[in-house]
Amino acid sequence: MKEEFIISAYTENTIGLLNRITVIFTRRHVNIESLTVSESALKGISKFTIVVRTERALVEKIVQQIEKLVEVLKAFYHTNDEMIYQEIALYKVSTETLTSSNTIEQLVRKHGARILEITKDYTVIEKTGHEKETQDLFEGLNLLGVGVLQFIRSGRIAITRSPIEKLSEFLKVRDAILSKQDD
């Protein structure tokens, strides 16, 4: 049975590592629904957030194969419920239609979106939330007959609900283990 999972990984910031990680998904014929990579709290360490829809047994194996990579510090997975997550969406609409009626303004207010930029020709609206929420605003704007001129959705960023050991602690423990190991 397929479910949505959020896979997180802490890695070294090396060129080509993204390729190595995505190849693991390709091999198993699993599609990546969304992908975010950015620097973590610790300099030089990247954080990957990858969303997939697949069976739990398969996700477990994929995560182990990601963690196996030399440049990956640690990898784990959660369901949507186990994490607090957000995505950002940007919507470009024509300023004329915006100012000609007040329904768009009410829609924007209702969805808790905000206006990023207004010019003579276009206005950019921004909304942060879950996929369903950003999708609702998108459909709402389209239903008004106005149409969204341009639309983009970001990847997901997520934080676990449970207290989890800090990365700096993990690195200290790892260093202690490695120093004890003889080649």
Next chain:
Amino acid sequence: MTIETRKEKDMDIHIEKGQKITGSEAVIFSLLEEGVDTVFGYPGGAIMPVYDVLYGYQDKLKHILTRHEQGAIHAAQGYARVSGKVGVCIATSGPGATNLMTGLADAMIDSTPLVAITGQVGSSLLGTDAFQECDVVGMSMPVTKWNIQIKDAEEIPEAIAKAFYIARTGRPGPVLIDITKDAQFGELGFTYEKCHKIRSYLPSSQIDPKKVSEAAELINNAKKPFVVFGQGVILSGAEKELKQFLEKAGIPAGATLLGLSALPSDHPLHMGMLGMHGNYAPNVKTNDCDVLIAIGMRFDDRVTGNTKTYASQAKIIHLEVDPSEINKNIHADIPVLGDAKKSLKMLIEQVNANSHDEWVNEFHDCYKKEFNRVIEKDIHPTKEGLTMGEAVRLTSEATDHKAILVTDVGQQQMIASRYFQFTQSRSCVTSGGLGTMGFGLPAAIGAKLGAPDRTVVLFAGDGGFQMTIQELGTIAQNNIPVKMIVLNNHFLGMVRQWQELFFESRYSFTEIQSPDFITVANAYGIKGKSITKREDLSSAINEMLGTDGPFLLEVKVEKEDNVFPMVPSGGTVSEILLGPEDL
């Protein structure tokens, strides 16, 4: 001996710490610092600076020129497999690098420690479709444990140190370093420090003593325990511990193809080989045991057959160094993560001295059945045509079971693995996971150089031998005394067998025409002999072994013999077939 025995050489290169040298000098010096004394390779434009430096260090670093880069990497594999050292191969950019891909995939899936160094076009040309440029790093990602592209000479020593550390620690594997031409010409102040840790890489886990106790308790209470062991025992250097463990607890054991020779073949608790063409007893008893103890093996599909019906009645203990292998194919009731040598030592202390004579006898009964229906006909045939089995048996006997067996892939691989006897570890070099035809001949070259004091015998089929036949040139140029036996049945035997059993004998393109192999060998200046009759076999084998230098023996065998027993693909291991009539 006809190859020069290497004397202990003074490995110190007298350069000052921080002395200015070129990137290519750094490559050679770094290899020497890592204790490398043999490399296999093929020069080309993008790697010429390295070869130029190599020219001046031939007394310290032996380079074997092969005839194809695939030959170089398979030779490096053979070298690594018999010596336990990291195999090293060097190739140029573009086609040189792409020719390594098969070997990298082979080493990756068979966990062989390798470092491959490839030249690359100058960094300003990267991504421009330059002459002999290709994305080696991108291509080799799925088939290497780690890889890196170096554009700056200063990064070379650290990259090589890291490469060797990653290649040989934990679960070994191949590593590739791609060095641009300008990096090879570039300058650096040379210092070398071996790599001892990488914070993002944990070679092996700390063993959980609780898991070991749980495992010991399970074993102590088992009525029908069965050990299945694989290459992990050899990679961990745990041969002695395995033997001690089996003997103390009185447990019968089966070897995977790559686990062969970890335990001497004549050991009373060695019940044979597992897998699709393994011995009858280990396969049947897998589905009869109550506790299955897996040591350094990965439950490959050739061993398990249908995973749903594999040992489903047993509790499974899995001693394994790679966490991603636990529960990958087969569920482990008690996973014991860590290095096999260490975990076996802990386990030996906690298991009781025991014996299971009746249980072991059940294996012997199975063996008798297999002997009567299959083995006798294979190794003591009475029909006119020669069998692969008898050639293997006679060769094993003629070498006192002390030789290193190298095989190609196919029927001859299965027959040789079944009937060759092993008395010491690291004596079986074969392409297991990838099943690369053409592996045998170059691997035998590497094996001989990795173990110069041992006899190396190659068994290849007429198909596989032709895939890398050009490496006869390597043997001739370096006078490498490999003993080669081509078992010629004029077919791609294994495929033909499947076509006979499952495709109504529609032999689609499996009939293969070969040259007169002996004439080809002679053209390379290699002695050889071809035989077709049983009465000539023994003397021919003795002639091959007694000749100084390389020798090619062609044995023309029965054209349509089949390898049995057989677990059909996706079948249940205990329903292993002893003959086609069982289908």
